[in-house]
Amino acid sequence: MEIHLVRNDITKMAVDAILNPTNTYLYGDSGIDGLVHRAGGTRLDDLCRSIGRVPIGEAVITDAFGLPCKKIVHAPTVRWRGGYSGEEILLRKIYETALQRAYDDPEIHTFAVPILGSGNYRCPMNVAFRIADESLKQFQNKVRRDHRYFLVYLVLYSKSSMKTLRDTLRMMIDELIDDSYAEEHPNSFKVVDESNRSADDLYQALLKSRSEEFMKGYNTLDEKLNLQGAPFSSVLKKYIDNSGRKPSEIYSEAQITKSHFSKMKKENYNIQKKTVLDLAVALHLDIDNTDDLLAAAGYVLTDNNVRDIIYAYHIRHGLYDLDRIRDEVYERTGTV
Numbered sequence: 001m002e003i004h005l006v007r008n009d010i011t012k013m014a015v016d017a018i019l020n021p022t023n024t025y026l027y028g029d030s031g032i033d034g035l036v037h038r039a040g041g042t043r044l045d046d047l048c049r050s051i052g053r054v055p056i057g058e059a060v061i062t063d064a065f066g067l068p069c070k071k072i073v074h075a076p077t078v079r080w081r082g083g084y085s086g087e088e089i090l091l092r093k094i095y096e097t098a099l100q101r102a103y104d105d106p107e108i109h110t111f112a113v114p115i116l117g118s119g120n121y122r123c124p125m126n127v128a129f130r131i132a133d134e135s136l137k138q139f140q141n142k143v144r145r146d147h148r149y150f151l152v153y154l155v156l157y158s159k160s161s162m163k164t165l166r167d168t169l170r171m172m173i174d175e176l177i178d179d180s181y182a183e184e185h186p187n188s189f190k191v192v193d194e195s196n197r198s199a200d201d202l203y204q205a206l207l208k209s210r211s212e213e214f215m216k217g218y219n220t221l222d223e224k225l226n227l228q229g230a231p232f233s234s235v236l237k238k239y240i241d242n243s244g245r246k247p248s249e250i251y252s253e254a255q256i257t258k259s260h261f262s263k264m265k266k267e268n269y270n271i272q273k274k275t276v277l278d279l280a281v282a283l284h285l286d287i288d289n290t291d292d293l294l295a296a297a298g299y300v301l302t303d304n305n306v307r308d309i310i311y312a313y314h315i316r317h318g319l320y321d322l323d324r325i326r327d328e329v330y331e332r333t334g335t336v
Contacts (some may be wrong), residue, residue: 001140001150008112010155011035014068015110019098021077021121024053026060030287031120032157036072040065048074057093059101071108077116079291080123082302088131091117095135103143103150112153120155122295138255150218232276233265235296239283254282255322273299281322287315306333 009068010018010032022033026048037045044065052259054060059075075098078090094116097200115132123131132154143150240250251261255278263269280290290312294300301308307329314325329335 001143001146001148001152003136003140003152003154005154006158006276007156008153009013009035009038009157010112011067013112013153013155013277015112015153016069016108017071017073017102017105017110018064018067018069018112019073019075019102019114019116020075021114021116023096024055024076024140026051026054026074032114036067039053039067040072040197044072056090057097059094059098061101061105066253069112071105073102073111075116077121079121079288080117080127080300081291082300083127084302087117087123088127091123091128091131092135092138095132096139099136099139099152109149110151110153111154114155114157122291122300231270232271232293232296235293236264236279239285239289239293243283250279250282253322254278271297273297280315281311281320283326284318284320285315287312290315 018036020033020036021031022028022036027045028034037048044062047062051060051062054074054076056076056078059073060269062074064070064072073205075094077094078087080087097112098113098322099111102108113132113136115125115128117131118125118128136152137156204310240247243250246259247261249260256275260275264271274297276289276294280293282305283289283293285293291301302314310328310332314320319325
C-alpha cells in the first residue's frame, strides 16, 4: 500500500473510488458531499435515499454515476466540537472502516481520500492531518504483508489548503520527507503538487514561514485572516432568512435589544459566545447549525463548560425555552 499526498479536486479524480464525507442520511448540500451529489446527479441522489440512514463509523459503496471515478465510498463524518466528545476516536474509526471497505472491494485499487473533519466539519487542519496521517499509516501497517496493489491519495482541495498545511505543519512535513526518515520508512508520504514540481522543490517551499509570497496582495495579517470564512453577520442573516421569520422576532425571542442586534451587522463586531447561543435558541437551530453559527463567531461548544453543556442539551432535545435555559445556567453557575 502506498500513500500520496496530492492537491486536487477529489470529484474530478479518475480513480477507482473516492471517499465522500457525508451525514448519516448520505446527502449534504455543501462541502465535498454537495460537490459529489451535484456531479453524480439524480441517480446518485435516488440511490442514497433508498439506502437510508447510515450511522457514523459505518460506510457504504455506490456507483459514481456522473463522476470520473468508478465508485464512491460514503462515510458519515463527525463534526468537530472542540475535541471533547470523542471526535478523534470517531474520525479514526471512519478512516479504518472506509479504508477496509475499499480494500475489500476487488475492483478498487486506487482510492482518493479527503482530510476528514476539516473544512465544513471544523476540525483544525493540524489535528485533522495528524489523524489522517496516523490512521492511514496504521492501516498501511495492517495490510503490509498482503501483496494486493492499493494506492491511497490523501487529497487537499485547494491552494489555500496547501498553504495552510505548509504554514501549520511545517515541522511535520519536514519529518515526512526528510531523507533519513524516508530511508527508514520507504512507504511514507510522497508530497506532490499539481504543478509537478519535484519533492525537493516543494520541500523548500514547505519550509517557508509566512513568506512574502504567501502574504502577497494583502496589506496586513488581519486582512488575510478576514478571508478565512463568511462573516458572522452573513451567516446569521442566512439562518434568519431560512427561518421565515422577521429579524425583530428573532432578536426579541433572544432577548436582545434592537440596538445590540444592529451592532452585529458590523463586520468587526466582537459578539459574546452566550449571545450567539441565545440566537441559536431563538432561531430553533439544530446542534450542527448551532456549531456553524458559533464557528462563524470564532467559538465552539466544549464539554468542560457548564453553560455550553446546558445549551447543547436543550438544543439537542429541541427545547427552545430561553428563560428555562438561563434559569438552569444561573442555578448551576450563579451567572446568566
